[in-house]
Amino acid sequence: MGNEENVWTVDAARELYGVQRWGLRYFDINDKGEVIVTPLKEHGGSVAILDVVREALGLGLHFPMLIRFQDLLRNRVVRLNSAFTEAVAEAEYKSRYQGVYPIKVNQLREVVEEIVEAGKPFNYGLEVGSKPELYAALAFLEDSDCLVICNGYKDDNFIRTALIGRKLGKKVFLVVEKLQEVETIIKYAAELDVEPLVGLRLRLASSGMGKWEKSGGEDAKFGLSTQEILMASRMLKAAGLGHCLKLVHFHVGSQVPDILTIKKAVREGAMFYAKLRKNGHDLEYVDVGGGLGVDYDGSRTTFHSSINYSLNEYARDIVYSIKDVCDAENVPHPVIISESGRALVAHHSVLVVQAFGHVKKIPEDSLPSEPKSPHKLVQEAWQTYKYLDEDDNNPLEAYHDALHFKEEVQTHFELGLIDLEVKAEVEKFFWLISGRVLEIYKDAEYVPDEIEEIKTRFSDRYLCNFSVFQSLLDHWGYGQLFPIMPIHRLAEEPQRRGTLADITCDSDGMISKFINLYEEWVDTLPLHDTNDEPYYLGIFLTGAYQDIMGDLHNLFGRVNEAHVFLDEDEESGYYIEETIEGTTMEKVLALVQYGENDLSRKMKAQFDRAIKEDRLKPNEAMRLLNDYQKGIKGYTYLDLSRELPLR
Numbered sequence: 001m002g003n004e005e006n007v008w009t010v011d012a013a014r015e016l017y018g019v020q021r022w023g024l025r026y027f028d029i030n031d032k033g034e035v036i037v038t039p040l041k042e043h044g045g046s047v048a049i050l051d052v053v054r055e056a057l058g059l060g061l062h063f064p065m066l067i068r069f070q071d072l073l074r075n076r077v078v079r080l081n082s083a084f085t086e087a088v089a090e091a092e093y094k095s096r097y098q099g100v101y102p103i104k105v106n107q108l109r110e111v112v113e114e115i116v117e118a119g120k121p122f123n124y125g126l127e128v129g130s131k132p133e134l135y136a137a138l139a140f141l142e143d144s145d146c147l148v149i150c151n152g153y154k155d156d157n158f159i160r161t162a163l164i165g166r167k168l169g170k171k172v173f174l175v176v177e178k179l180q181e182v183e184t185i186i187k188y189a190a191e192l193d194v195e196p197l198v199g200l201r202l203r204l205a206s207s208g209m210g211k212w213e214k215s216g217g218e219d220a221k222f223g224l225s226t227q228e229i230l231m232a233s234r235m236l237k238a239a240g241l242g243h244c245l246k247l248v249h250f251h252v253g254s255q256v257p258d259i260l261t262i263k264k265a266v267r268e269g270a271m272f273y274a275k276l277r278k279n280g281h282d283l284e285y286v287d288v289g290g291g292l293g294v295d296y297d298g299s300r301t302t303f304h305s306s307i308n309y310s311l312n313e314y315a316r317d318i319v320y321s322i323k324d325v326c327d328a329e330n331v332p333h334p335v336i337i338s339e340s341g342r343a344l345v346a347h348h349s350v351l352v353v354q355a356f357g358h359v360k361k362i363p364e365d366s367l368p369s370e371p372k373s374p375h376k377l378v379q380e381a382w383q384t385y386k387y388l389d390e391d392d393n394n395p396l397e398a399y400h401d402a403l404h405f406k407e408e409v410q411t412h413f414e415l416g417l418i419d420l421e422v423k424a425e426v427e428k429f430f431w432l433i434s435g436r437v438l439e440i441y442k443d444a445e446y447v448p449d450e451i452e453e454i455k456t457r458f459s460d461r462y463l464c465n466f467s468v469f470q471s472l473l474d475h476w477g478y479g480q481l482f483p484i485m486p487i488h489r490l491a492e493e494p495q496r497r498g499t500l501a502d503i504t505c506d507s508d509g510m511i512s513k514f515i516n517l518y519e520e521w522v523d524t525l526p527l528h529d530t531n532d533e534p535y536y537l538g539i540f541l542t543g544a545y546q547d548i549m550g551d552l553h554n555l556f557g558r559v560n561e562a563h564v565f566l567d568e569d570e571e572s573g574y575y576i577e578e579t580i581e582g583t584t585m586e587k588v589l590a591l592v593q594y595g596e597n598d599l600s601r602k603m604k605a606q607f608d609r610a611i612k613e614d615r616l617k618p619n620e621a622m623r624l625l626n627d628y629q630k631g632i633k634g635y636t637y638l639d640l641s642r643e644l645p646l647r
């Protein structure tokens with residue numbers, strides 16, 4: 001890998017990790033071989049992630065550490081709105097775009113505040129799907145020109161609270177998911193004496209594609225059938241609220257990989273809008289829902305972790321499709337709403353994890369010397385290794401022999417015929433032979449499948465201080481891929497390949513699928529030898545869904561956060577505006593009903609008993625109890641600062 005003389009360069013690292021393909025010019029590598037972030041692209045400076053890590057460590061944060069680039073979030077809001085504004089102008093569309101951010105994608109207050117602030121020039125609003133989200137949105141979105149779209153099933157409290165928003169003059173839309181909600185809206189609108197803004201969620205025939213396709217289509221969980229739409233229309237008209245039906249909404253699924261799916265759904269949704277207008281309703285809005293995807297693997301394909309379109313293409317296709325249908329049906333162009341979440345927030349956060357151990361198949365001190373054991377299997381394995389490089393030897397045959405020795409030794413072991421030394425020697429030669437065979441095939445034009453498989457078997461396991469279940473749930477649950485790469489040492493060629501194991505006690509707590517441009521995924525990631533020094537990996541594009549969906553498997557809690565802002569006046573060009581400490585052991589334990597006081601009391605009783613029974617001296621016992629009480633206030637992840645201090 002590298003340039004023509006086979007010299008490793010930073011460019012080779014760029015290509016190897018595909019950073020320029022998935023990074024949308026927000027991420028790159030500097031000459032020192034460190035990953036840099038340029039949150040505002042050409043309108044601002046760059047920050048090396050390792051510098052932020054150093055500073056955050058100085059502020060007392062530990063790994064795993066989530067770094068949010070708040071300016072990047074703002075940049076995404078501007079980019080999305082500009083893409084639609086340009087598409088509207090280009091198509092000579094006679095209305096406008098007015099988007100909303102679906103809070104569920106990342107509800108963190110600092111994230112929502114940043115989006116609302118950046119969205120002010122565009123009257124950018126919020127979408128909510130539950131009561132708590134509505135309560136937050138009503139308070140946080142003060143500008144009454146912005147829209148609040150209420151999706152999801154609703155009870156009386158949900159509907160009444162949304163109508164309280166209407167009383168305050170806010171544009172709160174209640175999107176009906178089932179007919180009963182129409183009755184409730186009519187009831188509370190009368191009670192509060194307020195005109196509701198009603199939307200209908202369409203159950204389109206067009207369904208999505210990819211991992212979230214079930215969100216759309218005729219069998220979707222949400223939405224009204226054509227018959228139900230007509231019934232809702234009649235109910236509203238009968239209550240004298242026909243003019244309050246203002247919006248149609250649909251959502252084909254998140255991360256839609258193929259633009260054709262979107263085009264088809266938008267045309268169908270626009271047709272519902274046109275027909276309902278002709279049916280006597282004063283509709284003004286078409287809400288195309290979410291679905292705008294993120295090219296996680298940079299392949300620009302219809303693979304589930306990719307998309308085959310750009311943001312501009314997405315905006316243009318929506319605007320043109322709606323215009324086309326409306327012109328043909330002779331109805332006015334509606335205001336276009338989109339509820340893009342993932343594409344807005346995915347890029348802004350990077351999870352930095354520390355690799356703290358490196359399990360190699362061949363231990364460093366496994367020298368291929370003549371074995372002392374006279375056991376036949378050991379001697380045969382040694383001979384195979386010794387003569388492997390001779391001209392008339394076939395490496396594939398040697399590998400088959402090695403496989404045979406390994407199997408034999410296992411059988412012997414299970415029958416109790418050999419001791420641990422013999423087993424260890426044969427296994428050592430198995431890995432040494434496999435390693436040598438791999439080297440022999442390194443530059444071969446054709447590599448048999450079996451040898452390709454050795455590559456995966458041969459890969460190392462990097463132990464990383466994080467939990468897949470807390471920080472990367474969609475990888476575990478859906479097999480969604482995220483770009484992962486070291487954030488430093490990229491001026492050095494990575495000589496090893498590995499999988500990543502987290503610190504949960506679950507064998508699923510692994511990452512063994514990584515992005516690749518030529519295949520759907522690869523099983524191992526190119527990595528450097530850690531040499532027992534700190535080694536940091538960035539897991540990128542984690543800002544959408546991962547933060548909030550993470551669970552407490554093994555009681556690993558939320559991770560530490562550092563929020564970064566660019567600032568030209570700072571020497572470094574940025575500052576850490578805020579740090580949020582991850583959940584402490586005390587807090588996660590409380591979530592599962594273990595009160596800290598109770599735990600302390602129980603421990604104290606045991607120490608008291610130990611003192612009474614003369615198993616511990618009072619001083620020592622109190623010191624140890626104090627350690628327990630102090631320790632429980634700590635972070636749930638491993639503290640490796642003593643073993644691997646950052647230099």
Ligand SMILES: Cc1ncc(COP(=O)(O)O)c(C=O)c1O
Pocket residue numbers: 102105127151215251253254255256289290291292293339340341342343
């Ligand atoms: C109704 C609705 N709107 C918007 C979204 C956000 O979608 P995305 O993150 O794909 O933009 C979702 C997510 O599934 C949704 O269910």
